[in-house]
Amino acid sequence: MPKLRISWKEYGRRLEATKAFLTEKEMDAMLVTGGVNIFYLSNFYHMTTERPAALVVPLEGEMAFMGPLLEVDHLKHQTQLVPNVYTYLDYPGETHPIDLFAGWLKEMGLGKAKIVADNPAGAAGGMGYEGPPLSEKMPDATFEKLGRFFWDMRLKKTEEELALMRESAKWGNLAHRYLQEYTSPGLWDAEVSLMASAEATSIMKRTLGPEFKTVKGSRAASAGFRGQVGWKSAMPHCVSVTKMLEVGDVLVTGAGADVGGYGSELERTMIIGEPTEKQRKYFDVMVRSQDASIEALKPGNTCADVDKASRKVIIDAGYESLLRHHTGHGIGLQGHEPPFLDIGNPQVLEPGMVVSIEPGIYELGYAGFRHSDTAVITEDSHELITFYPRDIDSMTIL
Amino acid sequence: MPKLRISWKEYGRRLEATKAFLTEKEMDAMLVTGGVNIFYLSNFYHMTTERPAALVVPLEGEMAFMGPLLEVDHLKHQTQLVPNVYTYLDYPGETHPIDLFAGWLKEMGLGKAKIVADNPAGAAGGMGYEGPPLSEKMPDATFEKLGRFFWDMRLKKTEEELALMRESAKWGNLAHRYLQEYTSPGLWDAEVSLMASAEATSIMKRTLGPEFKTVKGSRAASAGFRGQVGWKSAMPHCVSVTKMLEVGDVLVTGAGADVGGYGSELERTMIIGEPTEKQRKYFDVMVRSQDASIEALKPGNTCADVDKASRKVIIDAGYESLLRHHTGHGIGLQGHEPPFLDIGNPQVLEPGMVVSIEPGIYELGYAGFRHSDTAVITEDSHELITFYPRDIDSMTIL
Numbered sequence: 070m071p072k073l074r075i076s077w078k079e080y081g082r083r084l085e086a087t088k089a090f091l092t093e094k095e096m097d098a099m100l101v102t103g104g105v106n107i108f109y110l111s112n113f114y115h116m117t118t119e120r121p122a123a124l125v126v127p128l129e130g131e132m133a134f135m136g137p138l139l140e141v142d143h144l145k146h147q148t149q150l151v152p153n154v155y156t157y158l159d160y161p162g163e164t165h166p167i168d169l170f171a172g173w174l175k176e177m178g179l180g181k182a183k184i185v186a187d188n189p190a191g192a193a194g195g196m197g198y199e200g201p202p203l204s205e206k207m208p209d210a211t212f213e214k215l216g217r218f219f220w221d222m223r224l225k226k227t228e229e230e231l232a233l234m235r236e237s238a239k240w241g242n243l244a245h246r247y248l249q250e251y252t253s254p255g256l257w258d259a260e261v262s263l264m265a266s267a268e269a270t271s272i273m274k275r276t277l278g279p280e281f282k283t284v285k286g287s288r289a290a291s292a293g294f295r296g297q298v299g300w301k302s303a304m305p306h307c308v309s310v311t312k313m314l315e316v317g318d319v320l321v322t323g324a325g326a327d328v329g330g331y332g333s334e335l336e337r338t339m340i341i342g343e344p345t346e347k348q349r350k351y352f353d354v355m356v357r358s359q360d361a362s363i364e365a366l367k368p369g370n371t372c373a374d375v376d377k378a379s380r381k382v383i384i385d386a387g388y389e390s391l392l393r394h395h396t397g398h399g400i401g402l403q404g405h406e407p408p409f410l411d412i413g414n415p416q417v418l419e420p421g422m423v424v425s426i427e428p429g430i431y432e433l434g435y436a437g438f439r440h441s442d443t444a445v446i447t448e449d450s451h452e453l454i455t456f457y458p459r460d461i462d463s464m465t466i467l
Numbered sequence: 468m469p470k471l472r473i474s475w476k477e478y479g480r481r482l483e484a485t486k487a488f489l490t491e492k493e494m495d496a497m498l499v500t501g502g503v504n505i506f507y508l509s510n511f512y513h514m515t516t517e518r519p520a521a522l523v524v525p526l527e528g529e530m531a532f533m534g535p536l537l538e539v540d541h542l543k544h545q546t547q548l549v550p551n552v553y554t555y556l557d558y559p560g561e562t563h564p565i566d567l568f569a570g571w572l573k574e575m576g577l578g579k580a581k582i583v584a585d586n587p588a589g590a591a592g593g594m595g596y597e598g599p600p601l602s603e604k605m606p607d608a609t610f611e612k613l614g615r616f617f618w619d620m621r622l623k624k625t626e627e628e629l630a631l632m633r634e635s636a637k638w639g640n641l642a643h644r645y646l647q648e649y650t651s652p653g654l655w656d657a658e659v660s661l662m663a664s665a666e667a668t669s670i671m672k673r674t675l676g677p678e679f680k681t682v683k684g685s686r687a688a689s690a691g692f693r694g695q696v697g698w699k700s701a702m703p704h705c706v707s708v709t710k711m712l713e714v715g716d717v718l719v720t721g722a723g724a725d726v727g728g729y730g731s732e733l734e735r736t737m738i739i740g741e742p743t744e745k746q747r748k749y750f751d752v753m754v755r756s757q758d759a760s761i762e763a764l765k766p767g768n769t770c771a772d773v774d775k776a777s778r779k780v781i782i783d784a785g786y787e788s789l790l791r792h793h794t795g796h797g798i799g800l801q802g803h804e805p806p807f808l809d810i811g812n813p814q815v816l817e818p819g820m821v822v823s824i825e826p827g828i829y830e831l832g833y834a835g836f837r838h839s840d841t842a843v844i845t846e847d848s849h850e851l852i853t854f855y856p857r858d859i860d861s862m863t864i865l
Contacts, residue, residue, distance in 0.1 A: 116704045118803055119796075139791045142702045142831060159793040163811040197618050197797070197805040220595050257672045259685045263665030271658040283707040287657045287693065293685050304540045306514045309681040393537045395557040398517075399595070405516055407595040413561040433540060 071236045072229065073281055074329040075112065079229050080150060083110055083222070084126070090218055091128045097182035099126040099215070100203075102193045105402050106219045108330060112148045114284050115140045120159065121166040121192035121200065124151065125177065133177060135170050153177075160198070167191050171206035181209040189214065220407055225421030230331060230401065231445060231454075234423060238333040238443060238454040240326035244269035244292035245335055245457055248322060252466050254315050254341060261314070262293030273326065284330035292324035302338075303437040305393060305429065316342040319436035321429075330402055334425045335455040336441035339464045351388075351430055352461045355438040358382040358428040359459070362396050362410070366426070366444055366451035372414035379428035380412065391430040393437075399424055400443060422446045423454075469634045470627065471679055472727040473510065477627050478548060481508055481620070482524070488616055489526045495580035497524040497613070498601075500591040503800050504617045506728060510546045512682050513538045518557065519564040519590035519598065522549065523575065531575060533568050551575075558596070565589050569604035579607040587612065618805055623819030628729060628799065629843060629852075632821060636731040636841060636852040638724035642667035642690035643733055643855055646720060650864050652713050652739060659712070660691030671724065682728035690722035700736075701835040703791060703827070714740040717834035719827075728800055732823045733853040734839030737862045749786075749828055750859045753836040756780040756826040757857070760794050760808070764824070764842050764849035770812035777826035778810065789828040791835075797822055798841060820844045821852075 087110065091099060101107050101124040104117040111124060111132065122136030133153035134144055141156045155173040157166050170191050174180065188194075189212040191203025204212045226234065247265035269290035274281055283289050296307030299318040314320070324335045338355065340348055362379035376396040383392060399406035400423055408416045410424055422445070429439030442455040458464065485508065489497060499505050499522040502515040509522060509530065520534030531551035532542055539554045553571040555564050568589050572578065586592075587610040589601025602610045624632065645663035667688035672679055681687050694705025697716040712718070722733045736753065738746055760777035774794045781790060797804035798821055806814045808822055820843070827837030840853040856862065 114706065116706065118704075119807070137792070139703050142791070142829075143705065146702070158790065159807075159809055161807060161809055161811045165811075196801060196803040197807075199615065217597065257669065259681065259687055260665055260669040260672065262685045263661055263668055267658055267661030267665055270661055271655065274655045274658065279709055282694070282709040283657065285706065287660045287691050287707060289657055289707075295685065296680075304544070305537050306516075307541070308512065308514065308683065309685060309687075311677055311680040392556060393540070394535070403594060405594040409517070409557075409559060409595075411557055411559055413559045413563075431540075 071277070072232050073277060075229050075233070079227065080110070080112060084132070084150070086222060087126050088128060091126070091185070094185060095183065096185045096213070097128050098179050098184050100184055100186040100191070101126070102188045102191065104193065106187065108284070109219065109223065109402060111150050113144045113151065114147065114330065115143055117193045117195065119196040119198040121170065121198070123170065123191060125174070127177065127179065135173050165200055167200045167203055167206055170203055174207060174210070179210065180207065183211045183213070185213045185215050187215045223401055224399070224407060225419055226401060226423050226445070227421070231423070233328045233331040234333050234401070234443070235454045237326040237328040237331055238335065238456070240269060240273045240290040240328070241292070241324040241333050241335045241455065242457055243272065244290040244326065245322060245324035245337065248292035248324065249339060249466065252314060252320065252339065252341065254313070256314050258294040258296060258298050258310055258314065262291070266291040266293070283327045285327050288327070290326040292322060294320055294322055297321035297437060300434055300436060303431040303433050303435060305431070305437065305439070314341060319348060319438065321437055321439050332400060332404060333443045333454060334400055334404070334441050335443070335457055336427060336439060337457060337464055338438045338440060339466055340461070341466045343467065344461060344465060348436065349461060351432070351436070351438045354383060354386045354388060355428065355430055355440065356459060359426060359440050359442070362426050362428055363444065363451070363453070366418065366446060367449065368418055368420055368446055370418050372408050372410045372416045372418065373412050375410045376412045383428065383430055388430050391432055393429060393431045396428045397425040397441070418446045420446050420448050469675070470630050471675060473627050473631070477625065478508070478510060482530070482548070484620060485524050486526060489524070489583070492583060493581065494583045494611070495526050496577050496582050498582050498584035498589065499524065500586045500589065502591065504585065506682070507617065507621065507800060509548050511542045511549065512545065512728065513541060515591045515593065517594040517596040519568065519596070521568065521589060523572070525575065525577070533571050563598055565598045565601055565604055568601055572605060572608070577608065578605065581609045581611070583611045583613050585613045621799055622797070622805060623817055624799060624821050624843070625819070629821070631726045631729040632731050632799070632841070633852045635724045635726040635729055636733065636854070638667060638671045638688040638726070639690070639722040639731050639733045639853065640855055641670065642688040642724065643720060643722035643735065646690035646722065647737060647864065650712060650718065650737065650739065652711070654712050656692040656694060656696050656708055656712065660689070664689040664691070681725045683725050686725070688724035690720060692718055692720055695719035695835060698832055698834060701829040701831050701833060703829070703835065703837070712739060717746060717836065719835055719837050730798060730802060731841045731852060732798055732802070732839050733841070733855055734825060734837060735855060735857070735862055736836045736838060737864055738859070739864045741865065742859060742863060746834065747859060749830070749834070749836045752781060752784045752786060753826065753828055753838065754857060757824060757838050757840070760824050760826055761840070761842065761849070761851070764816065764844060765847065766816055766818055766844055768816050770806050770808045770814045770816065771810050773808045774810045781826065781828055786828050789830055791827060791829045794826045795823040795839070816844045818844050818846050
């Protein structure tokens with residue numbers, strides 16, 4: 070049975086590292102309002118809304134949560150790592166939640182504390198939230214910005230994290246297989262995407278069994294085009310397109326799955342109908358560019374080195390003007406994370422980092438060509454965790 | 468043919484109102500990094516990522532966009548309201564985008580300007596983005612926080628906005644119908660949701676025709692349970708559940724559709740199998756509570772009045788301890804917006820405001836009961852734009 074979540078032991082290590090950071094920085098507590106990082110420390114995931122919610126990690130003692138009642142119910146069900154709970158019914162309420170937060174932090178003995186916070190406002194904000202900054206309500210406390218702590222800790226994945234991401238890649242592969250099978254002229258991108266995602270999600274649940282649930286949304290496994298269909302395949306991050314699929318269309322896909330909150334990224338260029346010479350030429354350069362960046366994936370190389378390797382193939386082919394983005398990005402709990410494989414990024418690759426490898430070329434008004442695979446940097450090289458065919462014959466839908 | 472997007476004329480009015488605000492506040496320009504508000508002013512929607520992107524609204528002259536090349540392609544395709552474009556290949560790049568932004572703003576003649584910004588950092592941030600604040604790079608300019616400007620402008624919907632939301636409600640209704648039809652013991656919540664969403668999305672596209680596309684994602688119409696299944700129906704915002712649907716389960720649903728970026732909210736409590744006496748009792752109190760809040764929806768009443776009306780029914784029935792949230796929230800371009808129908812909110816209801824009406828009661832470990840409808844405040848009362856049955860017989864799946 071594959072592991073479907075991070076172990077409590079690993080959560081323990083994360084908490085230890087957080088307390089070590091507090092000690093080093095001579096801080097009394099950490100305040101976290103970012104939903105992903107609250108999950109990273111506690112295994113409690115919630116939909117961040119206008120309702121303020123924060124995790125408190127004191128240097129001494131156990132973690133506390135301050136938040137709306139409906140999230141406290143989830144917290145109690147999802148984790149035992151946060152025994153101290155302070156709650157309010159809803160926002161804005163008769164007393165503003167930030168006033169309550171200030172009072173509760175004082176109750177915790179943190180009224181005059183040095184607090185490092187991802188957001189000194191005390192709330193993630195958004196959706197029309199308004200409120201005074203927490204710091205204003207706690208004049209005797211000191212607030213410092215957290216900075217890169219979580220990004221640094223999340224940069225190199227542990228064996229447990231990698232296991233979840235490998236499992237994610239398997240189901241992304243299945244979703245993509247259905248996407249390819251269902252792709253047919255006369256259908257709309259969104260409906261093919263939803264049919265493939267429904268099929269793969271259903272099989273994933275039946276395979277992984279009664280313990281499996283998604284963390285972040287209702288698609289366990291998913292695949293789609295995000296609007297990169299026909300001439301719009303030249304425009305990444307399209308979201309949606311108006312036209313139906315047709316013979317002659319180039320399609321740029323995306324697939325992944327949610328395993329314990331972790332993801333993976335598999336993207337392919339597919340062509341409906343016999344590829345033209347021009348399509349073959351672009352496809353070939355794109356694959357060779359991806360090959361070159363994969364070749365450069367090893368400890369000691371920088372992120373810029375990898376971007377340069379893929380760019381060189383594209384530039385040598387005479388297609389520099391068809392570049393629309395860099396080679397890739399980190400991935401893990403979020404779809405985009407550091408490190409960014411960008412010509413301007415001197416960061417050195419180290420074992421455990423996980424990145425998407427996705428150089429692309431895009432001729433506006435005509436079509437775009439991009440594959441994306443997910444790779445782990447290993448001790449001496451890399452491991453590709455996605456494993457879908459990359460050649461043009463396999464990617465042609467006749 | 469129903470209208471599928473906001474007219475250019477209405478975008479013109481939004482821009483006028485923005486410039487009037489700048490004049491009133493004696494500001495030279497507005498800088499907007501929030502994706503929804505960029506869309507609100509320009510009809511250009513993009514997925515906000517680590518790549519900085521900002522819309523500039525100068526008091527004099529036309530709008531400008533500063534952002535990554537791949538988004539500029541979309542901008543040019545989606546709008547003609549933003550003729551001035553400044554772009555970079557990717558983040559972080561050899562020169563940091565914020566340095567470029569500072570240079571471009573100087574080019575625009577705003578180097579010493581008074582700039583009101585939703586985010587003086589100059590970037591929406593997130594996904595591991597890091598960079599210096601724009602204000603630091605423009606020492607001769609003055610930056611002020613934007614505050615509630617967009618929320619105030621978006622609070623009362625125009626006729627055009629209401630037309631899109633009514634259209635959204637129709638398709639949410641269809642998606643919910645499929646959700647109810649597909650709901651069956653032995654299936655998983657996520658798969659029923661995806662099947663219903665695929666079916667409704669497909670029909671919506673075929674009905675609305677070649678001009679229709681989604682703005683925000685790949686589900687045109689969607690319906691699901693978000694994990695509120697069985698005893699977990701007592702926990703709103705559940706995301707997902709491990710167990711399959713069974714006879715005896717109470718289900719709390721949600722449905723809507725994306726029409727020109729606008730949404731609607733339809734939620735229902737459904738029961739698989741003959742309802743028990745206890746289920747009937749809770750269902751009845753919930754419906755009467757919703758009736759009471761709907762009754763209170765009229766201009767002149769406050770948001771608190773509406774919340775009090777629904778609470779009174781629940782408290783009178785002896786279920787105060789089963790409350791988990793307030794009566795509702797505003798809705799429009801975002802799923803949650805002001806005004807919040809909360810006991811602590813003295814805001815007076817005015818014609819054009821649109822709110823969800825969704826009081827609920829939740830017995831932890833047993834089940835939850837909530838319907839949600841979307842209502843527009845009218846000159847003398849309200850209009851419900853969702854229209855799905857609310858009675859227990861219609862909501863029973865035998």
